[in-house]
Amino acid sequence: MTSITDILKEVRYMEKPHNALEQLKVRPWVTRMTNRISGYMASVRDRRMRAVVHPFWVIVQKEIADHVRSWRFNVLLFLILLTCFGSLYTSITNLMEETAKSKDDNDPFFFLKLFTLSDGTLPPFHVFIGFLGPLLGIGLGFDAINSEQQAGTLSRIMAQPIHRDYLINAKFTAALMVIGIMFFSLGFLVMGFGMVIIGIPPTAEEFLRVVFFLLLSVLYVAFWLNLSVLLSIRFRQAATSALTAIAIWLFFTVFYQIIVNLIARALMPSGAVSPQQLVGYEQFILNLMRIVPSQLYTDATTTLLVPSVRSLGPLTMEQAYGAIPSPLPLGQSLMIVWPQLTGLIAATVVCFALSYVSFMRREIRSR
Amino acid sequence: MHIIDLKGLTKRYGNFVAVDNLDLTIQKGEVFGLLGPNGAGKSTTILMMLGLTEPTAGEVRVCGIDSTVNPIEVKRRVGYLPDDVGFYEHLSGRENLLYTARLNRLSWLEAEARVDRLLQRVGLQDAASKKAGKYSRGMRQRLGLADVLVKNPEVIILDEPTLGIDPLGVREFLELIVTLSREEHITVLLSSHHLHQVQQVCDRVGIFVAGKLLAQGNIAALSKALFSDGEPYIIEAGINAGGNAGAAEALLSSLRQLAGVVSVQFDEGSLRIGSTHDVTADVARAVVLSGLGLKRLSIKEYGLDDIYNRYFEGGEVYGKTA
Numbered sequence: 001m002t003s004i005t006d007i008l009k010e011v012r013y014m015e016k017p018h019n020a021l022e023q024l025k026v027r028p029w030v031t032r033m034t035n036r037i038s039g040y041m042a043s044v045r046d047r048r049m050r051a052v053v054h055p056f057w058v059i060v061q062k063e064i065a066d067h068v069r070s071w072r073f074n075v076l077l078f079l080i081l082l083t084c085f086g087s088l089y090t091s092i093t094n095l096m097e098e099t100a101k102s103k104d105d106n107d108p109f110f111f112l113k114l115f116t117l118s119d120g121t122l123p124p125f126h127v128f129i130g131f132l133g134p135l136l137g138i139g140l141g142f143d144a145i146n147s148e149q150q151a152g153t154l155s156r157i158m159a160q161p162i163h164r165d166y167l168i169n170a171k172f173t174a175a176l177m178v179i180g181i182m183f184f185s186l187g188f189l190v191m192g193f194g195m196v197i198i199g200i201p202p203t204a205e206e207f208l209r210v211v212f213f214l215l216l217s218v219l220y221v222a223f224w225l226n227l228s229v230l231l232s233i234r235f236r237q238a239a240t241s242a243l244t245a246i247a248i249w250l251f252f253t254v255f256y257q258i259i260v261n262l263i264a265r266a267l268m269p270s271g272a273v274s275p276q277q278l279v280g281y282e283q284f285i286l287n288l289m290r291i292v293p294s295q296l297y298t299d300a301t302t303t304l305l306v307p308s309v310r311s312l313g314p315l316t317m318e319q320a321y322g323a324i325p326s327p328l329p330l331g332q333s334l335m336i337v338w339p340q341l342t343g344l345i346a347a348t349v350v351c352f353a354l355s356y357v358s359f360m361r362r363e364i365r366s367r
Numbered sequence: 368m369h370i371i372d373l374k375g376l377t378k379r380y381g382n383f384v385a386v387d388n389l390d391l392t393i394q395k396g397e398v399f400g401l402l403g404p405n406g407a408g409k410s411t412t413i414l415m416m417l418g419l420t421e422p423t424a425g426e427v428r429v430c431g432i433d434s435t436v437n438p439i440e441v442k443r444r445v446g447y448l449p450d451d452v453g454f455y456e457h458l459s460g461r462e463n464l465l466y467t468a469r470l471n472r473l474s475w476l477e478a479e480a481r482v483d484r485l486l487q488r489v490g491l492q493d494a495a496s497k498k499a500g501k502y503s504r505g506m507r508q509r510l511g512l513a514d515v516l517v518k519n520p521e522v523i524i525l526d527e528p529t530l531g532i533d534p535l536g537v538r539e540f541l542e543l544i545v546t547l548s549r550e551e552h553i554t555v556l557l558s559s560h561h562l563h564q565v566q567q568v569c570d571r572v573g574i575f576v577a578g579k580l581l582a583q584g585n586i587a588a589l590s591k592a593l594f595s596d597g598e599p600y601i602i603e604a605g606i607n608a609g610g611n612a613g614a615a616e617a618l619l620s621s622l623r624q625l626a627g628v629v630s631v632q633f634d635e636g637s638l639r640i641g642s643t644h645d646v647t648a649d650v651a652r653a654v655v656l657s658g659l660g661l662k663r664l665s666i667k668e669y670g671l672d673d674i675y676n677r678y679f680e681g682g683e684v685y686g687k688t689a
Contacts, residue, residue: 159442363414366453
C-alpha cells in the first residue's frame with residue numbers, strides 16, 4: 001500500500017510544471033486514461049459521422065455557420081461589444097460616485113446598477129440593447145429568403161425532399177440561437193467584469209433578474225428578426241426589404257412618438273375635468289405608446305432591472321398611499337411586465353404566422 | 368408502367384392559361400425532350416411535377432405518387448435541375464453538394480463518399496474545393512448535374528440545362544446525360560428550345576406550344592404525322608442529261624406516273640422529287656431505264672428544325688389567339 005507520505009511526496013514533486021509533465025509521461029495510469037479518452041472521442045466522432053441528421057438541423061447548422069462567418073454579423077457583433085463595454089465603463093465609473101453620494105450601504109440591488117447606471121454621456125446597457133437589438137434582428141433576417149431566390153438556390157433547395165416550412169423555421173431558429181448565445185454571453189461577460197471590478201457578487205435574485213432581462217432582449221430581437229424575414233419573403237430585392245425594415249424601425253423610434261404627442265395635445269382635456277377623466281386620458285396616451293414594440297421592451301426592462309419601479313401606468317394617491325417604499329420582489333416585477341411580455345410574444349407570432357402563410361403559398365421559380 | 372403520368376393537367380394564372388389540359392406519359396428509362404418556345408409552359412409543367420406549384424386542375428403522378436398530395440416522396444425520387452441553377456457562392460462546390468446530400472438524409476460518411484464519386488463523374492474533382500462563386504457557367508451546370516444525382520434519383524428533370532454553355536460544353540454535357548441514362552437506367556426529362564440538342568439525345572420528343580402538347584413521338588413519327596398531307600420525303604438526284612432532251616422528257620413523264628410521287632422538278636441536271644413514301648429505288652430504276660447517267664441519288668428526311676418551324680408557324684397562330 002502506498003502511504004500518504006508517498007502521495008504527498010509525489011504531489012510536492014509535481015508542483016513544478018516541468019516535473020509534473022515529466023512524471024505524467026511515465027505514469028502508466030496517465031497513458032491508460034489518455035488512451036481511453038481518445039478512444040471515446042474517436043467513437044463519438046465516428047458515431048457523428050455515421051449519424052443521419054434530420055434535414056431541419058442540417059439547415060440550422062448551415063445557417064448558423066453562415067451567420068457566424070458573415071461580415072455582417074461580425075460587424076454588428078463588434079458594434080455591440082463596443083457599446084457594451086462603453087456602457088460598462090460609464091456605469092462602473094459612476095457606481096463609485098453613486099455609492100459615495102448615497103451613503104446607503106444596504107442597497108439590495110447594487111449589482112443591477114451595472115446595467116442601468118449612466119451619467120448621461122453614454123446610455124446604459126439596456127438602452128443600448130434596445131437600440132441596437134432591432135438592428136441586429138434586421139441584419140440577420142432581411143435577406144433570409146430573397147437572397148436565396150436571387151442566387152437561384154431556393155428552387156434547388158426546395159427540390160430536395162424537405163417540407164417547405166423547414167427552411168423558414170430553420171432560418172429563424174438559427175438566427176435566434178445565434179442571438180441568444182450572443183446576448184447571454186455578453187450579459188454574463190458584463191456580470192463577470194462587474195464582479196471582478198467592483199468586487200461584489202450578484203445575489204440570486206439579481207442574477208435571475210439579469211437572466212430574465214436577457215431573455216426579454218432575445219425575444220425583442222426575435223420580433224425584429226421575424227419582421228425582417230417577413231419582408232424578405234414579401235420583397236424580391238434584399239435592399240428593398242432592408243430599407244423597409246429600417247423605415248419601420250425609424251418610424252417606431254422617432255416619428256411615432258411625435259404623432260402620439262400630436263394626438264395627445266389634440267385630445268388634452270381642457271379646464272376642469274374629473275380625476276377619472278384625467279386618468280383615462282393618461283391611460284389612453286400610454287396605450288397608444290405601447291403599440292410600439294420598443295416601448296414594450298423599455299417598460300419591461302426598466303421594471304426588471306430597477307426593482308423600485310412598481311407600476312407602469314399612472315398611480316392615484318389612494319393606490320400609492322401606504323405603499324412601502326421598498327423594491328419589489330422578482331415575482332411582482334414579472335407580474336407587472338407580463339402584459340408587455342405577452343404583447344411582444346404576440347407581435348412576434350403574428351409576424352411569423354404572416355411569413356409562414358405567404359411562404360407556404362408561394363410558387364417557387366428559379367431566379 | 369409509366370414513370371411520369373400527367374392527366375388533364377391545367378394551370379391558370381388569372382385569365383392566362385399556362386398549361387392547357389395536358390396529357391403526357393413517359394416510360395421508365397427513356398430520354399424525353401420537351402420542346403417548345405419560351406413561355407410555352409414547360410417550366411410550369413415541371414414545377415407541377417415536383418409539387419412546387421399546385422395545378423388548377425388535373426392530376427400529376429410521378430413514380431406512381433401524386434405530386435400535389437405528396438411532394439416529399441416525389442422529391443425523394445426525382446432530381447430537378449432548374450434553369451440557371453444557383454449555388455451558395457461562399458461555399459465550395461463540394462460543400463454545396465454535401466449540403467444537398469445531408470438534406471437527403473445521408474450520414475456524413477455516405478455523403479462524402481457519394482459526393483466525391485459524383486464530382487469525379489462530372490469531371491469536377493480538381494475544382495471541388497474551389498468556391499462555387501468562382502465556377503464558370505459550364506462548371507456550374509455540371510455541378511448542378513452532380514447535385515441532382517446525389518439523391519440517387521429514378522427520374523431527373525432538367526430545365527433548359529444547356530442554356531449559356533459553349534457548343535463543346537453542350538456536347539459533353541449531353542453525352543454525360545445520355546451515358547447516365549443508359550448506365551443507371553435513369554429516366555430523363557429534358558426541356559429545351561434548342562432543337563439540335565434535343566434531336567441529339569432524346570428518344571422521344573413532345574412539342575409544346577402555348578400550354579398544349581401539339582405532338583409527341585420520335586423524330587420519324589413526328590415528321591410523318593406532320594407532313595402526311597404533303598411531301599414528307601424529298602428525293603434528289605443528279606442526272607447527266609448530256610443534251611439528250613428527249614430522253615429527259617420521257618424520264619420526267621415516267622417518274623410522274625410512279626405511285627406516291629407528288630411533284631417532279633428538273634433543273635439543269637438535278638431532279639427534285641417530292642413523294643408520300645420512300646420511292647428511291649423506283650426512281651433509280653426509272654433513271655437507269657431511261658438511259659441517262661445517274662450521278663447521285665439522295666433522300667432527305669425532315670429534321671426537328673423543319674418540324675419545329677412547321678409547328679411554330681402554328682404556334683404563332685396560337686400566340687395570337689391566346
